[in-house]
Amino acid sequence: MELSFVFLSAWQIYPICIDLSPTAKREVENANTFDAYGWGKTRTANISAILQRVTLDHYDRSRCNRIGRLPLTLNQICAGSSDRDTCDGDSGGPLIQKVNYNGTRHLTQFGIVSYGLKSCEGLGVYTDITSYADWIEEKIEALYPEYSRQPSLAGIANPVSIRPPPETAVFGVENFGRARLLTVPCGTSLSTRIMNGTNAEPEVAAWMARIHYESHFICGGTVIHRRFVLTAAQCLKNRHEATLIVKLGAYDIRGSTLEYGVSKTIIHHEFDREGLINDIGLLLLSRDIEFSLHVYPICIILNPEVKSKVESAYTFDAYGWGKTNESKISNILQKVTLDRYDRSECNKLFEISLPSSQICVGSNVGGSCDGDGGGPLTKKVIVNGLQRQTQFGILSFTTRACSFVGVNTDVTCYVDWIVRKVRGLDDIFS
Structure with missing residues (x-):
């Protein structure tokens, strides 16, 4: 929430601390207790006139x-x-702890x-805000860049500080200083099935692909190379190349797009x-993509250690x-941020046993749905000094009701297969 005026910090009003360090998440996991505050319902009244505090395990x-x-x-x-x-x-209120920073104990918020x-x-x-430090920084810096790295006010509490991206070590903007990439340039501009999602940034359409079968839209995909689009195997099974069309550069599908024929479909030999x-x-x-401001590839990191990340x-x-809440197909590219779920929890939901080559993700408020199959699961990471959009998953399946849980193919498990196919066929068809 952006306020309509600026607070001047004083003894009555000053900001709570937000820990942006990479170790903050670990501190949350190891905590024994937190304090919560609010004016909500008590045993004697629906609303408390005096701010209440409760210590929780x-x-x-x-x-x-x-x-x-x-x-x-x-x-x-x-x-x-x-x-x-x-x-x-009490909803929206803080879950806090007192934390020692530079020899002084500060009230620090860890949850909502x-x-x-x-x-x-x-x-x-409670929402764990240490998982959203990068999102908080991004929004504050976008609205008030002049507040970046602002010094503490009157020594009372440190406002949210904006860290320079290269210095961060959390996975959200991980620094892969010497990463090997499938294609360069990728994942950054050359000058960014969704239920309850929001309109994506127009620039992400640069690497998004729409796959059509006999004029019908069937799946999403991603540009990963000047001749190759990555998608799910199920989108290609029993479909002849001559019946497929790939459309690129479409943020709004009602606008103009670049169309490409398909010379060959490659399905993983062990696809079940x-x-x-x-x-x-x-x-x-059928021909090379001419990369531009509007069409360029997403990054695929080839380093094997990325799997652990x-x-x-x-x-x-x-x-x-x-599919969205309002229609079977969205005209505008949609985006949704999803949490990674532990496989054991997803095994219960789907009554299967997910292998390590699949990623389970979801959200209480949004998720993938019909028509999103083959689309990407991505993160922004710093690779060789630049923040890049990088693909880590391919949407494979979700629940029939699109109940905000989905399973994705883990791309990092298949980088060797991708490299063999891309380099082998590229040499033949070049």
Whole structure:
């Protein structure tokens, strides 16, 4: 929320601290207790006239899974007490701890009151803001760049500071100083099925592909090379090359696009259509793509150690023109930020056993749906000094009801396969 005027810090009003360091997440995981504040419902009144405080124990996430219809993610905190809790009217309030910074203890916010039991009986779920430090910085810097790295006011508390991207070490903008990339340039401008998503930034359409079968839109995909589009194998199964068209450069599908024929479809040799294992495929286009401000490839990192980074990621972004709340197809490219779910939780939801080559993601408020299959799961990472859009997953399947949980093929498990196919066929068709 942006206020209509600027606060001048004084003893009555000053900012709470937000820890932007890479170690903040670990501090949350190791915490024993937190304090929550609010003017919400008490035992004697629907609203408290005086600000209330309650000390809550930090619980394992599994304890809170029984509250909601979806399992808690790594971006949520479970906290409670045997006889006390936050309640109606406390939502949006802080979950805090006193933390020692440079020899001084500061009140620091780690969570936001999200939801709990209707009875307010000692168990609640909180959004873990350490997972969103980059998002907070991005929004504040965009609105008030002059406040970047602002010094503390009167020594009371440090306002949110904007870190220079190269200095950060969290995965959201990971610094891959010597990463090997499939194609260069990629993932950054040459001058950025979705339910409850928002319109994507127009620049991301540069690497998005729309795959059509006999004039019907069937799947999403991504430009990864001047001759290749990456997608899901299920999108290509039993479809002849002559019946496929790839459209590029479309942010709004009602506008003009570049159309490419398909010379060859490549489906992973171990693709299991029933279990959707190894659900990855490539389209060799009939001619080279001319990269420009409006069409260029997304990055594929080839370093094998990237796999471990995917396992520790908290969020990804998904893109597509698929089904929304209002229509079967979205005219404008949609984006939704999704949490990474533990595979054990997704195994329960889908009643299957996900291998390490699949990523399970979801959200309580949005997700992928019909028409988004084959589309990318991405993150912005710093590669060789530049922040780049990088692909880590391909949407494979979701629940029939599009209930905000989906399974993606982990691209990092297939980089060797991608390299073999791209370089082998590129030499032949060049």
